[in-house]
Amino acid sequence: MRGKVWKFGNNVDTDAITPGKYMSAPEAELMKHVLEVINPRFAQEVKPGDMIVAGSNFGCGSSRESAPAALKTLGIGAIVAESFARIFFRNAIAIGLPALTCPEISALFADGDELELDLIRGRITNLTQGKTFYAQPLPEQMLEVLSKGGIVPLLKDIASKGTK
């Protein structure tokens, strides 16, 4: 997969991604406000397939799954960050949104660069600058969930097998 990079700094929190005050609003309304306190252009201009490159501790704060879900709904193909807050990381994988850790990533991309991602190999290419890097490999459990497309397809398997 490849897409244009939206760059963010450190400590992007879940209240910035999906603000609490819009959480019980209709989905279309919530989508208008995603990340607005950091970059008001983001929700308006993001295109399907775009990628996020971010600093450390991305997704810190609440356990709200609406945060990765909103980014996925807006079309974000993958997030590559220096590090993730752990609940956000798990939630992203659980809904089938690739989240990769690469401690050097911020220095390697400028806003608007083209990023190509080979998820299985963890290979990240900056097509604009013509450079290739590797993310930390995802554990087997997470790759399995991702390859299924998230927890829901996994649960469908369980339901169809009739276990428990």
Added chain:
Amino acid sequence: MGATLAEKILAMASGKDEVKPGQYVTAGIDLAMNTDQMYSVYRVLSEAGIGRVWDPNKVVCLIDHYTPTPTVESAEVSKKIREVVKALNIRNFYDQRAGIAHQVLPEKGWVLPGELIVATDSHTTTYGAFGAAGTGIGVSEMAYVLTAGKLWFKVPETTKFYIFGTLQPRVMSKDIILHIAGKYSTEVAQYKSVEFAGPVAKEMSLDSRMTMSNMAVEIGAKFGFFEPDEKVTQYLTRRTNKAFQLLRPDEDATYERVYEVDVSSLEPQVAFPFAVDNAKPISQVGEIKVNQALLGSCTNGRLEDLRIAAGILRGRKVHPDTRLLVIPASAEVYREAATEGILSTLIDAGAIICNPGCGPCFGAHMGLLASGEACVASINRNFKGRMGSPEAKVYLASPATVAASAIEGKIADPRNY
């Protein structure tokens, strides 16, 4: 080789003799708690065609964020949750009146040392104060847990904070955790299990321990333990008939790092917007007027917190330009504070007493802030827009500092009271 608390509990829960940091295990869940996100969890279950939970006796549901419901939309969600718990046969359901989950679950005897507890709320780390491995998950993973009764975990490394010295009067456990975040950053325990240890931790009341375990997630932690002791046994004796074991870390357990935290000269701390690690000692705060002071939340809305605030506010008045909101963490705290006379003291001082629940902390209920306003709050997060307008500012502090600030109408040093 000895084991830390996280290693012991994850080994037990996954049926292994021992586990090592970095290892992935599939662990059985002792308790799964759902808050207002129960309906979202149900939608995931429905989408997947799952119509029952693995063990209703191990599932608790509680409405605490939107209570009483502030909007028609949230009223509709609450209505659906009541239908859902019936459909899934979840009998352990606390509707809007009980209070905040992280206070109510311990009170009702659901949190036992040595257990593995997951919930759809990041502050589930609070249960570490009782020696339980509590951690937050999202709704999809909760749907998986409710189906399968298990979840995979990476065994975390453990970071120890050895806390020693003598706390000055009016300096609270909240100040210690804000100091730790400020000194070592909000990432110091990223993906790690934390153990708070040392003589100060041992001396601490359970209320004070819960504050620090609660905020362990703010320094990135998966779990935030205190070693369970006789205080835990005493607390639980009148709350549960279930057997439990005071599981403790081994003396020769391996720690990723041990931080020594001397609290003898620790001043009250204030975390400035918009990050929890933006903490400063009160002597360096300067003149910051506050429109609102908030005493409450799963971090600091307990009896001890209310008692300390009442001690400071007794015979004094809240500043005319400041609103003081007091939100007891649970119905039990509310009743005990009433019995003890704490509430009448606070009311006489000019406080607004609200019903138990999450209150304005997460930014979608009562007590929200207007643009340009500042609030000093005993809560856990000061992110931009967290408590209302993105143009408002939230300063994190202890209940004592909140009370002193309410009197002066600006952030104030509680040691002067």
